[in-house]
Amino acid sequence: MTQVSSLTHAISINPANGEQIGHYPFESAEALDAALARAAAGFSVWRRTPVEQRAQSLIALAQALRDDAPKLARMITLEMGKPTTQARGEIEKCAQLCEWYAEHGPAMLTAESTLVEGGKARIEYRPLGPILAVMPWNFPIWQVLRGAVPALIAGNTYVLKHAPNVMGSAYLLRDAIQRAGFAEGVFEVINVTPDGVSKAITDPRIAAVTLTGSVRAGIAIGAQAGAALKKCVLELGGSDPFIVLNDADLDEAVQAAVIGRYQNSGQVCAAAKRLIIEEGVVEEFTRKFVEATRKLKVGDPLAADTYIGPMARFDLRDELDQQVRDTLEEGATLLLGGGKSAGAGNYYEPTVLANVTDRMTSFKQELFGPVASIITARDCAHAVALANDSEFGLTATIYTANVQLAQQLTSELETGGVFINGYSASDPRVTFGGVKKSGFGRELSHFGVREFCNAQTVWLDRK
Structure with missing residues (x-):
């Protein structure tokens, strides 16, 4: 051509x-x-x-x-x-x-x-x-x-x-x-x-x-x-928090977090970008999340069994790679992926960053690609504070067995939408939009x- x-x-x-x-x-x-x-x-x-x-x-x-x-x-x-x-x-x-x-x-x-x-x-x-x-x-x-x-x-x-x-x-x-x-x-x-x-x-x-x-x-x-x-x-944009409390069903939370983070190769404004996990379950959640992410099929997007395809633009992959590198230099732990895939295609490895803090790049900026950041919260109040510590306010997710508590926390979250025990999505039956820089x-x-x-x-x- x-x-x-x-x-x-x-x-x-x-x-x-x-x-x-x-x-x-x-x-x-x-x-x-x-x-x-x-x-x-x-x-x-x-x-x-x-x-x-x-x-x-x-x-x-x-x-x-x-x-x-x-x-x-x-x-x-x-x-x-x-x-x-x-x-x-x-x-x-x-x-x-x-x-x-x-x-x-x-x-x-x-x-x-x-x-x-x-x-x-x-x-x-x-x-x-x-x-x-x-x-x-x-x-x-x-x-x-x-x-x-x-x-x-x-x-x-x-x-x-x-x-x-x-x-x-x-x-x-x-x-x-x-x-x-x-x-x-x-x-x-x-x-x-x-x-x-x-x-x-x-x-x-x-x-x-x-x-x-x-x-x-x-x-x-x-x-x-x-x-x-x-x-x-x-x-x-969005840097949506995905909160998991100690009493959550971890298998359901992990499955939702994987879909919420990696669908469309992570290129979703309302994706679950910051995984804020209460400290009582952060170790188990992290292990299960990494295991599930490792199983995702990366490959030819025309193949029916591919879950993660290439990123849409080469310049955006370069930007994402630099954000990951900056976060690692700031002290985060790389558990999976962390780089561009070899070859002509614009692929980026499904990546999991742990021990992310509120001072790091992947917490403060939107990462528009297949990269998850795991942040530890001391308790539910700290989780909400971390969730709100962002210039964005599109959607948020809370996983907990205590739905009454979750409903109380929604009034504290500075977002246009909150999803309790389910990852964020757009649906004609409910309104969609954000606050702050979203x-x-x-x-x-x-x-x-x-x-x-x-x-x-x-x-x-x-x-």
């Missing part, structure tokens, strides 16, 4: 072997303008489309996703290295998302009566307009639809700017949406440089902005949206539908 410059093209490189598999030229200012014009025109039609009809479009999209699952999953695997079994699971999860909002979304938009005399006031939920979405590569389809589906059922249109290394996935998704019968302009894909993103944010046809990405990207996008007086939702705003549930709605007060005959 012809080699092109990343200054002029979005480039997709197969992380399993380092070969370029796709390149997509960045669009001109005229092409961006045309896409925004289609999104604005599409909004004028889509907002007036009955919500029941919008729901039927989501049902059709669910079927289109299932029909296209083999090629969508393969593209995800080739572009960012997600093991094929997990990639297929991502597509099925997206189909179920569409079906759930088709069933429950219309009720979330029902007008709400308010407590005024005569019952003559109500709140109506009106769509805002075209939403600009800047999305990451780690869940190329789920991340997009997690935000798009609630916005679309509400009557907004969606303009996707995807990560450069997964543009093939973006275009396949656009094809599925078009085949599902959505009107022109309801879902647009733009392939632009950061300057193009800035132009889109300031364009009056864009009503609001959503970003899933790094803290640095969140600061930049949030500042631009704020300067343009446009609402934005930011879902940023961002603001919420996705999913009825919050995700209403984030990009105008809650309009309608008051009749106020005397």
Whole structure:
């Protein structure tokens, strides 16, 4: 394949072997303008489309996703290295998302009566307009639809700017949406440089902005949206604590911790990154965790039995490797892995660091890859203090037999979500989002539908 410059093209490189598999030229200012014009025109039609009809479009999209699952999953695997079994699971999860909002979304938009005399006031939920979405590569389809589906059922249109290394996935998704019968302009894909993103944010046809990405990207996008007086939702990084207390079922906790840390090769914002274990069970937990991690199959992401594939980008592997080296120099103990795998692929060994303290790099920074850090807590209060000692606040997990205690501890945890005896996950039935440098705003549930709605007060005959 012809080699092109990343200054002029979005480039997709197969992380399993380092070969370029796709390149997509960045669009001109005229092409961006045309896409925004289609999104604005599409909004004028889509907002007036009955919500029941919008729901039927989501049902059709669910079927289109299932029909296209083999090629969508393969593209995800080739572009960012997600093991094929997990990639297929991502597509099925997206189909179920569409079906759930088709069933429950219309009720979330029902007008709400308010407590005024005569019952003559109500709140109506009106769509805002075209939403600009800047999305990451780690869940190329789920991340997009997690935000798009609630916005679309509400009557907004969606303009996707995807990560450069997964543009093939973006275009396949656009094809599925078009085949599902959505009107022109309801879902647009733009392939632009950061300057193009800035132009889109300031364009009056864009009503609001959503970003899933790094803290640095969140600061930049949030500042631009704020300067343009446009609402934005930011879902940023995380260094999520996974707390295990002395009375926990260790076998269940270990199994959940392994999945929570190593799924998608550890490239999950809400992954269990800091394993905070009460000192009475830290030795046994550590032994069982290392044993379970050692059994994970690392290899070709197209193989059905592979659990850990390559990391998505070579620069991110270099960054992760340096973070591990820094942590070891600071005094942590290496129990497993700890380096780049040999060969052309972008693999990093499943790694376990023990004796990590709150002064070390892997505690203070987000490690976006297959590396677990084990931290010892004196008691449950110390565990919560360690959990909160982070600039992030996305999700947290608590494993304990004392559910009442766990529920008490949730009020102390500075996170957007808490999972008791279960690892963190996103689900359309519950809201998802963070606090502190993990961002603001919420996705999913009825919050995700209403984030990009105008809650309009309608008051009749106020005397």
